[in-house]
Amino acid sequence: MKRRTVFGMLAGLLVGMLLVWAGFASAQTVRAVMHAEVRHLDPHWTTADITQVHGYMIYDTLFALDEKGQPQPQMVDTYRLSADKLTYTFTLRDGLKWHDGKPVRAADAVASLNRWAVKDAAGQKLMARTASLEAVNDKTFVLKLKEPYGLTIRALAKEYSYVPFILPERYAVQDPSKPFEGDVIGSGPFMFAAKEWVPGAKTVYVKFKDYVPCKEPASYYAGGKKVNVERVEFVVIPDQSTAVAALGKGEVDYLQRPHVDQWPLLRKDSNVGMYRAEVLQMQIHPNHLVPPFDNVKARQALMLMVNQQDYLRAIAGDPENWRTCYSYLGCKGWLETDAGSDLLKRQDLEKAKQLLAEAGYKGEKIVVMAPSDYPTINAAALTTAAMLRKLGVNVDLQAMDWGTLTSRRPIKDPPSKNPAGWHIFHTTSGYAALKDPWGHANISTACDKAWFGWPCSPRATKALEELGNLAPGTDAFKKGLSEYHAALMENIPYVPLGEFFGYAAYRRDRLSNIIETPLTVFWSMVKK
Amino acid sequence: MLAYILRRILATLPVMGIVVVFVFLLVRIAPGDPAAIIAGDYATPENIQKIRVGLGLDKPIHVQFGIYVMNLIRGDLGRSLHSRLPVRQLIQQRLEPTVALAVSTLTFAILMAIPLGILAAWKAGSLIDRAVMVFAVAGFSIPVFWLGFLLIYGFSVKLDLLPVQGYVSFRQGFLPFIQHLILPTVTLGLIYMALLARITRASVLEVLQSDYIRTANAKGVRPITVLFVHALKNAAVPVVTTIGVGFALLIGGVVITESVFALPGLGRLTVDAVLQRDYSIIQGVTLIFSFVYALVNLLVDLSYTLFDPRIRY
Numbered sequence: 001m002k003r004r005t006v007f008g009m010l011a012g013l014l015v016g017m018l019l020v021w022a023g024f025a026s027a028q029t030v031r032a033v034m035h036a037e038v039r040h041l042d043p044h045w046t047t048a049d050i051t052q053v054h055g056y057m058i059y060d061t062l063f064a065l066d067e068k069g070q071p072q073p074q075m076v077d078t079y080r081l082s083a084d085k086l087t088y089t090f091t092l093r094d095g096l097k098w099h100d101g102k103p104v105r106a107a108d109a110v111a112s113l114n115r116w117a118v119k120d121a122a123g124q125k126l127m128a129r130t131a132s133l134e135a136v137n138d139k140t141f142v143l144k145l146k147e148p149y150g151l152t153i154r155a156l157a158k159e160y161s162y163v164p165f166i167l168p169e170r171y172a173v174q175d176p177s178k179p180f181e182g183d184v185i186g187s188g189p190f191m192f193a194a195k196e197w198v199p200g201a202k203t204v205y206v207k208f209k210d211y212v213p214c215k216e217p218a219s220y221y222a223g224g225k226k227v228n229v230e231r232v233e234f235v236v237i238p239d240q241s242t243a244v245a246a247l248g249k250g251e252v253d254y255l256q257r258p259h260v261d262q263w264p265l266l267r268k269d270s271n272v273g274m275y276r277a278e279v280l281q282m283q284i285h286p287n288h289l290v291p292p293f294d295n296v297k298a299r300q301a302l303m304l305m306v307n308q309q310d311y312l313r314a315i316a317g318d319p320e321n322w323r324t325c326y327s328y329l330g331c332k333g334w335l336e337t338d339a340g341s342d343l344l345k346r347q348d349l350e351k352a353k354q355l356l357a358e359a360g361y362k363g364e365k366i367v368v369m370a371p372s373d374y375p376t377i378n379a380a381a382l383t384t385a386a387m388l389r390k391l392g393v394n395v396d397l398q399a400m401d402w403g404t405l406t407s408r409r410p411i412k413d414p415p416s417k418n419p420a421g422w423h424i425f426h427t428t429s430g431y432a433a434l435k436d437p438w439g440h441a442n443i444s445t446a447c448d449k450a451w452f453g454w455p456c457s458p459r460a461t462k463a464l465e466e467l468g469n470l471a472p473g474t475d476a477f478k479k480g481l482s483e484y485h486a487a488l489m490e491n492i493p494y495v496p497l498g499e500f501f502g503y504a505a506y507r508r509d510r511l512s513n514i515i516e517t518p519l520t521v522f523w524s525m526v527k528k
Numbered sequence: 529m530l531a532y533i534l535r536r537i538l539a540t541l542p543v544m545g546i547v548v549v550f551v552f553l554l555v556r557i558a559p560g561d562p563a564a565i566i567a568g569d570y571a572t573p574e575n576i577q578k579i580r581v582g583l584g585l586d587k588p589i590h591v592q593f594g595i596y597v598m599n600l601i602r603g604d605l606g607r608s609l610h611s612r613l614p615v616r617q618l619i620q621q622r623l624e625p626t627v628a629l630a631v632s633t634l635t636f637a638i639l640m641a642i643p644l645g646i647l648a649a650w651k652a653g654s655l656i657d658r659a660v661m662v663f664a665v666a667g668f669s670i671p672v673f674w675l676g677f678l679l680i681y682g683f684s685v686k687l688d689l690l691p692v693q694g695y696v697s698f699r700q701g702f703l704p705f706i707q708h709l710i711l712p713t714v715t716l717g718l719i720y721m722a723l724l725a726r727i728t729r730a731s732v733l734e735v736l737q738s739d740y741i742r743t744a745n746a747k748g749v750r751p752i753t754v755l756f757v758h759a760l761k762n763a764a765v766p767v768v769t770t771i772g773v774g775f776a777l778l779i780g781g782v783v784i785t786e787s788v789f790a791l792p793g794l795g796r797l798t799v800d801a802v803l804q805r806d807y808s809i810i811q812g813v814t815l816i817f818s819f820v821y822a823l824v825n826l827l828v829d830l831s832y833t834l835f836d837p838r839i840r841y
Contacts, residue, residue, distance in 0.1 A: 037611040039804070040566060045579070047568030119575045161570045177582035179612055198621045199611040200800050201792030235788040237693055241677060245685055246692045246790075373803070400559070403805050407561035410573050420559070427569060441570045451572060 028230035030527050032520070033243045035257040037236050038203040039228075041192070042179035044115050047161035052301040053519045056221070057205045057232070058099070058186035062090065062109060063157035064222040068433070069334055071157035072222035074214065075104070075166060075187070084371035085087045085148035086131075092139045095212035097106030097518050098168055100183075106135035111172035113156075113164060118176045120162040122155040125468070151438060151468045158439055159221055160432040160519070189213070189225040189523045190232065203234040205522075218515055218524045224244070224522035228513070232522045247272060248506060253527065255505045259375065260316050266505045273508035281330065282315055282380050282497040283442065285453040287423050290414040291360060293339035298359035299492035303343040304352040305387045308498035309360075314379040316500035325499045328443060328488050334472065339482040340489030344496070354390050365396040367415045367424040369408065372399045380426040380497060409452040425452070430518055431499075437484075438468055445493050455493030463487045485525035532841035533826070540822040544815065548600065551770040551814045552593055552731040555807045562609045562805040583609055596811070605815070606808035608801075615812035618797060625695045626793040629703075629785070630778035632713040634771060636737045637720035642767070644721070644729025646755050652733055660725055667722020676788035683711060693790035711791045714781055720774050727770045731763035738762070772828035 036050040043055035063071045073079065077093040096104035101105035110133055117123030127133075131144040143152070156164055166172075166187065171180040184192040190205035197203055213224035235252055237243040240259045246252045248269055257277070258266060266272050284302055293299055312322035325331035326341040338345075366388060370381035378399075385397040400408075408420045415421035417501075433440040445464075447456035463484035470477040506514060513526045563580035564571075571579075580586050584595070599606055605615035648660035684692040691708055698705040735741065735761055744754050783795035793811060801809035832839045 019534050019672075022566055039608075039802075041611070046566050047570040048566075049568075051568075118569075121572075121579070161568060175582065177578035192622070198792055199608065199613060199618065200797060201621070235694070235790070236792070238787040238796065242680065242790060245680055246694075249684060250692065251689070251692055344680055401803060403560040403565050403803055406564035409806075410561075410564070410576065433570070441572055448570075449574075522826050 024106045028368070028527065029233045030229050030254060030522060030525060031235050031252040032232060032254040032256065032522075033237050033246070034089055034234045034520070037200045038197075038234060039199050040179060041184050042111075043160055043165050044119065044167070044176050047180045049161065049519060052161050053521075054203070055163055055165045056187075056519060056521050057186070057190040058184065058188045058192050058224075059167065060096075060186070060188045061164055061221075062113075062347070063153055063167065064220070065157050065159050066219040066222040068219075072216070074222060079153075086145045088143040088145075088152060089136075090141055090143070093212070093214070096187055097210050097212075098187050099185045099208055102168075102276070103211070104166070104187050105138045105140070105169070105237060106141040107138075108169045108172065109166050110135050110141050111169040112151075112166040112438050115167070115172045115174075115176050116162055116164045120164070120439065121441055121444070122158050122436065123162070123164065125149075125438055126152060126155045141199075145314070149469070150471060150524070154436075155439070157222075158436065160430060160436075160439075187211075189227045192423070201236050205232045206230065213523075220515065220517055221521065226519075227523050228526045229522070244505075247507065249506060250510070252487040253507050253510050254520075257502050258505050259331060260321060261504060263321070266503075271507055271509050272505050273511075274503045274505045275514070275516050276501050277504040277516060277520070278502040279330070279433055279499050280374070280376075280428045280502060281325070281431075281499050282311060282428050283382055283426060284380070284495040284497065285425050285427060285442075286494070287412075287414075287421075288454050288456060288493075289412050290421065290423060291364075292356065293359075293423060295359035296490075296492065298361060299495070300343055300496050301352040301355040301359065301391070302357065303492060304346070304348045305391060306344070306495055306497060307347040308344075310387075311380055311383050311497045312500055314383045315376045315497075322498060322500040325377050326495065328434070328485060328496055329437060330431050331499060333431065333435040334436070335435050335481060337481050337485045338389075340486035343489070349390060356391060356393070361393070363394050365394050365415065366423045367396045367398060367421065369405050369422050370399050371402040371405045373401045375427050376500070377428065381424075384426065412454065432518055437464055443488070443493060450493070453494060455491055457487055457491035457493070460484060460487035460491055460493075529830075529841050530679060533830070536822075536826050536829075537766060540819070544818050545823065547818045548597070548811070549593075551811050552596060552807075553589075554590060555805070555810050556592075558805075560805040562807065565611060565804055587611075590642050600815075605758060605812035608809055609806050610804055615808050618809060619794065619812060619816060622792055622794045622797045625791050626779060626795070628695075628698075628709060628789060629712055629716070629782070629793060630775055631715045632709050633778060634719035634775055636713050637724050637774070638771065640717070641724035642723040642728050642760070645725040645767075646732050646760060648725065648729040649732035649759075650751070650755055651737060652729075652736075653706070657729075660729065664722040664726040665726075667719050670718070672715060672719065672782075672784045673788050675718065676709060676711070676785060679711045679715055680788070695791045712785050712791060715788070716778070716785050723774070724767065728767050731766045732759050735759045735763040761835055765832055768831050768835070769828055772824050772831075776817075776824040779820050779824075 017470045034050055038050055038054050040046045040048060040051045043051050060075050062074060062076050066072050075092055075096055079088060079090045081088055092106060095202040100106060113133060117127040129145050129147055129149045131146045131482045133143050135141045158164055168185055171182055172182045184194060189208055189211045191208045193206055194206035207230050213226045216223040218224050235247060241264055243255055244258060244262045244265055247255055266274055286299055286302060288294055308324040316322045326338045326344045328334035329338050368381055368385050370378050372378050385395045388395045405425060408422055409425055411418055411420050413421045429442050437443050441451045445455045445457035445460040467480040467484050467507050470480050510528050511525060513524045515521055515524050563576050563585060567576045567579050607614055608618060612729045644660050648657045651657050683690045691709055694708055696704040696708050711788055741754060741759060744758055783799045786793040798813045
């Protein structure tokens with residue numbers, strides 16, 4: 001055989017191997033465009049959704065919710081509750097390891113829960129009832145309560161910020177007001193590739209080969225977290241049109257939250273599949289400390305001003321993208337109720353004007369903050385401004401970016417005294433938060449300790465506390481739920497504007513087995 | 529010459545000092561609270577305050593400034609308030625795509641614009657001259673993002689010739705590196721091409737009226753020699769100035785192009801830092817940009833001596 005022929009064959013073989021290698025490498029890598037960049041790596045430090053997504057990649061939880069909304073053991077193997085309902089004994093599963101190879105211990109769990117509970121509302125409620133939380137040995141820890149608390153396991157299975165991820169003890173004992181110092185080590189199904197992290201541009205995770213998934217099939221955030229890909233890259237593409245084009249061309253495999261404007265284009269592409277990833281509730285938050293909204297009649301006027309369909313069309317367009325919902329606690333969920341929601345179900349502008357006048361409104365400027373860099377929230381703000389003007393309100397619509405809005409909303413002073421003061425802002429809550437009022441900061445009615453807007457309703461606060469002690473599904477629970485919701489409707493901490501959907505888009509010719517969770521998870525996912 | 533260079537470098541120090549103070553104060557006066565942004569939407573006011581204290585943002589402003597200046601003297605630009613990574617590392621990560629885009633854009637613009645500008649000046653008043661000027665006006669007028677989207681639609685989506693977005697380092701392969709740079713380079717380059725062509729035309733046109741050019745023509749020197757050897761060299765000063773300013777602007781970041789093509793450059797780093805109120809990054813990149821501007825100005829001034837031997841420092 002001629003030398004030239006041999007060299008040619010070898011070269012061809014090498015090229016072929018390289019091509020195959022390249023093909024192999026990309027088939028094992030999922031490239032996803034997420035809704036935000038991973039900037040913060042400590043999920044106990046920030047409530048940012050993307051950091052919780054990061055948390056689900058590299059950490060694990062003691063319990064997690066399944067698709068029926070029921071808490072299931074994850075890192076916990078077995079647990080038992082004493083007869084007096086005051087002592088929980090948890091035993092960890094065998095084979096749990098940190099990414100540096102060390103075994104996960106009960107002390108890690110204890111320290112992590114203590115750190116999580118410093119800031120998390122559900123954690124604070126749990127710890128307020130806790131007498132002690134201690135590791136007995138490397139696999140077992142005991143939680144002793146001062147009084148029975150039916151939401152204990154549900155709190156440990158919390159699915160949204162702050163998720164009670166378990167960190168190594170040496171990180172969990174650090175001050176939660178600062179992000180932990182040290183390498184990012186978890187015990188979850190993926191490892192964080194720190195050297196490849198370019199904040200604002202790319203975040204990379206690689207499969208943790210020593211992860212031992214639960215035996216149960218994956219279900220929502222619970223069950224066996226079996227990883228079928230070698231690598232996941234979160235790629236930042238700031239422009240929505242570019243991201244959609246990249247998905248169409250196959251340069252990326254997944255878009256977590258494409259904007260509603262892009263959905264018709266995505267639906268036309270036969271290579272692209274979409275699924276409903278989340279449900280969001282838009283809200284008008286009035287400042288309860290500042291006239292006229294310190295008067296409940298003015299807040300009732302806001303409710304009567306609202307026609308949810310008008311808002312939802314402005315926010316999400318076609319009716320297939322939204323639904324009206326007259327419950328604070330979400331529709332089609334385990335806490336759905338519309339007790340006391342008559343004011344919300346009808347629009348009556350004349351009555352609204354009358355109530356505003358009775359609340360003492362005399363034509364002063366009403367400051368509505370509008371974040372122009374959040375299209376859905378901005379749409380709601382513009383709609384509110386237009387509706388208020390129909391009521392004869394002197395609206396001062398102030399456009400700003402979200403960063404400015406978040407820096408102004410802690411201000412309690414009226415705009416007449418402080419130019420940074422405000423009357424109204426808008427925001428959203430995810431469905432996960434709506435069905436967990438104990439952990440949902442937005443709906444707190446704890447007066448000075450409440451969220452921005454500072455709603456104050458001892459009746460609602462007490463009703464929520466009592467509801468947490470009742471067994472779900474019982475008549476007492478249903479009665480307690482109605483009482484709580486009626487109390488919310490009486491106080492109107494904010495005005496719910498209905499629910500709109502968030503869709504994720506993916507290449508259906510490449511990805512399958514996607515678990516449809518609001519915070520995207522990448523276990524189970526298969527890439528062809 | 530060396531003394532001149534040293535004088536210029538020393539002269540930048542007070543300028544950068546003013547920049548340090550100005551930017552430090554400006555970011556803190558501007559509305560926005562990094563602690564609130566870090567804490568996220570569900571955080572309570574108490575949690576936000578804890579974060580503020582944890583980051584040292586509750587300290588008096590003069591204390592924060594003192595800490596910042598002491599670190600700066602040691603060459604430490606600080607850490608990002610968000611990622612907690614060193615600002616220097618974050619800038620270094622973004623430098624390669626930024627420099628690659630700047631160099632490719634200017635190379636493309638220079639190679640196209642200078643011959644066009646010379647041609648327009650040589651054929652002043654003709655159809656060619658008018659065509660070049662129309663192109664120049666169009667170049668200024670076309671929005672960068674529109675052009676970018678058009679090129680993506682044509683060359684990536686429809687013709688499938690080039691990638692839609694992203695940056696690939698030359699270390700990962702020269703071909704993918706070039707492929708990912710072509711569309712952003714053409715998008716940005718067309719605008720610089722328009723500007724450079726216009727400046728070149730004006731400058732060369734002025735020089736073509738000179739006596740020595742008339743002499744060269746009278747002596748029978750070939751037109752190409754007259755244009756590129758005699759005229760261009762003497763017309764180079766404003767052209768080089770424009771190239772220098774263009775390079776500095778490109779290094780400063782072209783955020784729209786970076787956003788359209790998802791290039792992880794310094795422009796996006798800066799804008800993201802502003803939106804996130806990441807004071808450390810804003811301060812760090814502003815300082816770096818100031819230094820780059822000063823350096824580019826110095827290099828441009830020094831380059832004049834190459835084109836005009838009468839200029840001596």
